[in-house]
Amino acid sequence: MMQLLAVLKSRKVTPEQLFMLSVLTVNGGNYLYNLILGRVLGPAEFADAAVLITLLLVLSFVAMTFQLVTAKFSVLFEHTLFKTFISKIYKQAFVIGLVLGVLIIVFAPQLKVVFNTSSSSMFVIFGCGVPLYFLMSVNRGAFQGKKAYKFLSITYQGEMLSRLLITLGLIFLFNLQSSAIIATGIALSFIFGMFPFKTDHISFKASHELASIDxxxxxxxxxxxxxxxxxxxxxxxxxxxxxxxxxxxxxxxxxxxxxxxxxxxxxxxxxxxxxxxxxxxxxxxxxxxxxxxxxxxxxxxxxxxxxxxxxxxxxxxxxxxxxxxxxxxxxxxxxxxxxxxxxxxxxxxxxxxxxxxxxxxxxxxxxxxxxxxxxxxxxxxxxxxxxxxxxxxxxxxxxxxxxxxxxxxxxxxxxxxxxxx
Incomplete structure (x- = not known):
């Protein structure tokens, strides 16, 4: 018995295994979110929600460019070089996110027509959260590159749980089933997904420049x-x-x-x-x-x-x-x-x-x-x-x-x- 306990104690959960478990939990939560929306809204209204969910997936792929770039060069760069790089990538990600967010807001009426949705307000609300999503992705990329899977797991858990609780809370507490409510839950979840946010390695006034080859x-x-x-x-x-x-x-x-x-x-x-x-x-x-x-x-x-x-x-x-x-x-x-x-x-x-x-x-x-x-x-x-x-x-x-x-x-x-x- 003592030997069995010793073996179990020695088999510690690795950061990679913890992250894989976290991803399974996040995917399960996101599935639960979608399944509840599908049951509550019905096929016709769920089609509107599916457009927003699809836009979120599209946004995640665009932001993933910044996350993967950050992850790769967080492995390759160290110390001052890393600090210079991460500061620049944060600035660029925020600018791109701001431009995309503004475009979504400006063209909300046209998006309503193209995707046959019931309102354009859901696109306006969604667009307001886009800049935050890009900052969140760079933060995750730094965790991913440094293999800080505990912090990376927390950011994904925070985004998923907040979106689930906020959206379903608004729907069930106030009996609201509009697409704007779905968009509000998505946008607010980006705020929670920002944590933990590491600022100690960021210096926006850094005087160092990256080498041309870098x-x-x-x-x-x-x-x-x-x-x-x-x-x-x-x-x-x-x-x-x-x-x-x-x-x-x-x-x-x-x-x-x-x-x-x-x-x-x-x-x-x-x-x-x-x-x-x-x-x-x-x-x-x-x-x-x-x-x-x-x-x-x-x-x-x-x-x-x-x-x-x-x-x-x-x-x-x-x-x-x-x-x-x-x-x-x-x-x-x-x-x-x-x-x-x-x-x-x-x-x-x-x-x-x-x-x-x-x-x-x-x-x-x-x-x-x-x-x-x-x-x-x-x-x-x-x-x-x-x-x-x-x-x-x-x-x-x-x-x-x-x-x-x-x-x-x-x-x-x-x-x-x-x-x-």
């Missing part, structure tokens, strides 16, 4: 990451926005519920991406091999994907009834198909982020091409929601095949180079 490195990685995040936006969100445009609100609401359930693979995969980038950058900096890290995370995601697809295939109606209710049951036959599409995307995404960490450009371009292909296929083939899902399966399967081919070519080239030395 500026070029940052610029190239920023542009590469920005382009890849753009492809993520297209692949991950264009289907919901296009369905909202081409179909009636009721069908769009049904599709939003399908997308929410099917994308659980992608959201689970994201925690591995967060761990992958700093690990690969650090190993490269030390001159060590990095492929083993890729294999480990690809294996995890492939295993998760198989379990989720088989579950969706075996119990589609039960899953939809439990999560959304009888009114969404029409989506049951498409659930496993949508899960296949997101699984293909999640696995190919790990390859792309791996090469992004190594400053390789080709996989990013490949993702961009197939992101546009998916969007084009949906634009031309949208006679039914089933056809929309089929087009995504085609595009994402081809994307994964091409990423695997590129990986094999890279391995063969590397082995050939080693044999010549």
């Amino acid at each position: 500026k070029k490195h940052i610029k190239n990685f920023f542009l590469l990451t920005a382009f890849y995040e753009l492809t993520q936006i297209i692949i991950n969100n264009s289907d919901i926005l296009l369905v909202k445009h081409y179909f009636e609100s009721y069908e769009a609401g049904l599709y939003a519920s399908l997308a929410l359930i099917g994308r659980i693979v992608y959201f689970l995969a994201w925690m591995f991406v967060m761990l992958l980038l700093p690990s690969v950058v650090a190993l490269k900096k030390e001159g060590k091999e990095t492929a083993s890290v890729l294999f480990k995370y690809v294996g995890y995601i492939a295993g998760i994907s198989i379990v989720i697809v088989l579950t969706c295939l075996s119990f589609p109606e039960l899953i939809i009834k439990i999560l959304f209710g009888e009114q969404y049951i029409a989506m049951a036959p498409l659930l496993w198909k949508y899960a296949i599409a997101t699984s293909m995307f999640a696995i190919s995404n790990i390859f792309a982020y791996y090469y992004l960490s190594l400053d390789k450009y080709v996989p990013v371009v490949i993702s961009g091409v197939f992101g546009m292909l998916q969007m084009g296929l949906v634009i031309f083939f949208h006679d039914s929601l089933e056809q929309v899902v089929h087009m995504q399966i085609v595009a994402m399967t081809l994307l994964l095949i091409i990423q695997l081919v590129f990986f094999r070519i890279e391995i063969a080239t590397h082995k050939k180079a080693l044999s010549k030395e």
Whole structure:
């Protein structure tokens, strides 16, 4: 008995494991948030909420450019160089966030028309929170790069819990179900997501300048990451926005519920991406091999994907009834198909982020091409929601095949180079 206790005591939870547990909790909370909204609002009104949730995802991908750039150079830069870098990236993130927020507010009436929403005020409220979201992302990037997973976990937990409690509190306490309430909950959650906010390493009056070679490195990685995040936006969100445009609100609401359930693979995969980038950058900096890290995370995601697809295939109606209710049951036959599409995307995404960490450009371009292909296929083939899902399966399967081919070519080239030395 004493030996068993000693073994359990010696097996401390690592920061990485703590972060993975935190991500699972955050994803669970976000799912609960969406599921409750789906049940309370119904398909037609949930379609409006889905537009806001999709805009938040789009925003997260744009802000993720700043987070990943911050994470990478938080590994590479130290001391004064890091302080100079982080001060500049905060300034740039705030300016970009402010510009995007103002644009959303100014074009709120046009967004209302494009996405067939009931009001434009939800876009105005949402736009007010955008600058904070970008500052929050840089703060998270610093935690991610320094592997401060405890603080990183707290920021995600704070954003998720505050959005859940504020939104549902307003809905149930005051019996309000407008899209403006959803937007208010989202905007206020950015404030809570800012904590803990590290200011000790920031000096906006720093006199030091980054070297030209460092500026070029940052610029190239920023542009590469920005382009890849753009492809993520297209692949991950264009289907919901296009369905909202081409179909009636009721069908769009049904599709939003399908997308929410099917994308659980992608959201689970994201925690591995967060761990992958700093690990690969650090190993490269030390001159060590990095492929083993890729294999480990690809294996995890492939295993998760198989379990989720088989579950969706075996119990589609039960899953939809439990999560959304009888009114969404029409989506049951498409659930496993949508899960296949997101699984293909999640696995190919790990390859792309791996090469992004190594400053390789080709996989990013490949993702961009197939992101546009998916969007084009949906634009031309949208006679039914089933056809929309089929087009995504085609595009994402081809994307994964091409990423695997590129990986094999890279391995063969590397082995050939080693044999010549």
